[in-house]
Amino acid sequence: MQSIVSSHHLCFAPPPPPPVLGHRLICHSLPSIRLPSHRSPTSLRLFSCAAESEMAAAAKEDGQDLRIPKIASSIRVIPDFPKPGIMFQDITTLLLDTEAFKDTIDIFVERYKGKGISVVAGVEARGFIFGPPIALAIGAKFVPMRKPKKLPGKVISEEYSLEYGTDKIEMHVGAVEPGERAIIIDDLIATGGTLAAAIRLLERVGVKIVECACVIELPELNGREKLGEAPLFILVTSDAA
Amino acid sequence: MSGNKEEEDPRINGIKTRIRVVPDFPKKGIMFQDITTVLLDPKAFKDTIDLFVERYRNKNISVVAGIEARGFLFGPPIALAIGAKFVPLRKPKKLPGETIFEEYELEYGNDRLEMHVGAVEAGDRALVVDDLIATGGTLCAAIKLLERVGAEVVECACVIELPELQGRQRLKGKPLCMLVEYR
Numbered sequence: 001m002q003s004i005v006s007s008h009h010l011c012f013a014p015p016p017p018p019p020v021l022g023h024r025l026i027c028h029s030l031p032s033i034r035l036p037s038h039r040s041p042t043s044l045r046l047f048s049c050a051a052e053s054e055m056a057a058a059a060k061e062d063g064q065d066l067r068i069p070k071i072a073s074s075i076r077v078i079p080d081f082p083k084p085g086i087m088f089q090d091i092t093t094l095l096l097d098t099e100a101f102k103d104t105i106d107i108f109v110e111r112y113k114g115k116g117i118s119v120v121a122g123v124e125a126r127g128f129i130f131g132p133p134i135a136l137a138i139g140a141k142f143v144p145m146r147k148p149k150k151l152p153g154k155v156i157s158e159e160y161s162l163e164y165g166t167d168k169i170e171m172h173v174g175a176v177e178p179g180e181r182a183i184i185i186d187d188l189i190a191t192g193g194t195l196a197a198a199i200r201l202l203e204r205v206g207v208k209i210v211e212c213a214c215v216i217e218l219p220e221l222n223g224r225e226k227l228g229e230a231p232l233f234i235l236v237t238s239d240a241a
Numbered sequence: 242m243s244g245n246k247e248e249e250d251p252r253i254n255g256i257k258t259r260i261r262v263v264p265d266f267p268k269k270g271i272m273f274q275d276i277t278t279v280l281l282d283p284k285a286f287k288d289t290i291d292l293f294v295e296r297y298r299n300k301n302i303s304v305v306a307g308i309e310a311r312g313f314l315f316g317p318p319i320a321l322a323i324g325a326k327f328v329p330l331r332k333p334k335k336l337p338g339e340t341i342f343e344e345y346e347l348e349y350g351n352d353r354l355e356m357h358v359g360a361v362e363a364g365d366r367a368l369v370v371d372d373l374i375a376t377g378g379t380l381c382a383a384i385k386l387l388e389r390v391g392a393e394v395v396e397c398a399c400v401i402e403l404p405e406l407q408g409r410q411r412l413k414g415k416p417l418c419m420l421v422e423y424r
Contacts, residue, residue, distance in 0.1 A: 125335070136318055153275060
């Protein structure tokens with residue numbers, strides 16, 4: 001998928017993206033983020049030349065962010081975990097690659113900074129690794145969404161389906177306020193059950209979900225459909241098996 | 242930081258006032274130190290990270306190991322800022338690849354901490370990060386894991402210490418840096 005972001009700095013034909021074992025790269029035009037209603041009603045294209053950092057602009061060729069192939073290749077795939085047939089997307093190897101980890105956070109920060117986002121919600125436990133650095137860089141609070149009985153104090157909870165049975169995620173009462181604008185972070189979206197539950201939790205207390213953001217999507221599992229109106233932004237897609 | 246009261250950094254009080262104490266969690270008699278309220282205050286959270294980053298940035302730390310799950314909140318921002326790898330230390334069966342483990346004692350029974358084989362190399366200089374040190378059992382297990390693969394543990398870093406539980410003595414002689422004490 002070709003990006004339609006203009007790249008005025010291009011003066012030569014870009015090389016093809018490096019092949020990445022097991023991963024396909026996202027090279028599409030990034031949907032723009034709606035600003036809060038007190039600003040201009042027309043949504044701004046995120047990667048307009050004026051808004052981009054120099055580094056991000058230099059890293060693009062023909063609209064494709066060159067950081068993404070490196071991020072994709074830093075992810076390790078572990079077959080048959082947690083059970084036979086599942087190709088597990090292991091981001092711990094991304095965290096061992098200081099440049100890839102930094103680039104991952106930078107891409108999200110460039111996307112969400114200056115968009116009036118006051119809440120970054122991260123789903124336990126791998127959402128805790130990516131969420132806080134983003135929150136810190138954009139000046140938002142970080143809100144952990146946790147498995148039952150981990151959060152002390154008053155919580156609200158939302159159930160979601162598993163393959164067999166159900167589970168719950170919880171959030172602290174009072175962590176967020178009506179009218180706040182939030183993004184929800186996890187390392188990966190598979191069936192979308194957890195993210196959908198996180199969206200419901202936040203919407204129940206009057207928060208607007210600007211976007212869900214994950215490093216990896218397993219598109220065959222159709223998680224995107226469970227997110228309702230909330231857009232999804234991802235860096236890398238991978239086949240589920 | 243770390244018990245030197247005369248020169249307490251002015252940011253520390255702001256962090257301390259953001260920690261919420263929840264009585265009788267997870268069971269009666271425990272005054273639970275809730276750091277989620279620090280994360281809700283962007284300035285307090287930033288100050289927490291900055292204090293650790295200032296301490297470690299020029300110390301050639303190549304690994305920040307964070308203990309699941311609240312060590313995951315503080316470890317990665319520190320790792321990113323000082324240019325170190327982040328290594329999650331996890332409860333059993335969460336890490337997908339080949340792992341090594343260390344056992345540690347709970348009040349009743351034992352638990353295990355796991356690390357991926359190959360994440361840390363001999364000669365790596367490591368920091369261990371968690372939100373809080375109580376008895377020191379988990380941190381001690383983390384130190385052992387790292388030392389087994391030949392890393393040098395430079396220091397343990399926690400936001401909060403419960404000094405009455407004497408966790409500091411259980412760190413195999415490694416120093417502890419903390420921001421806030423709770424007595």
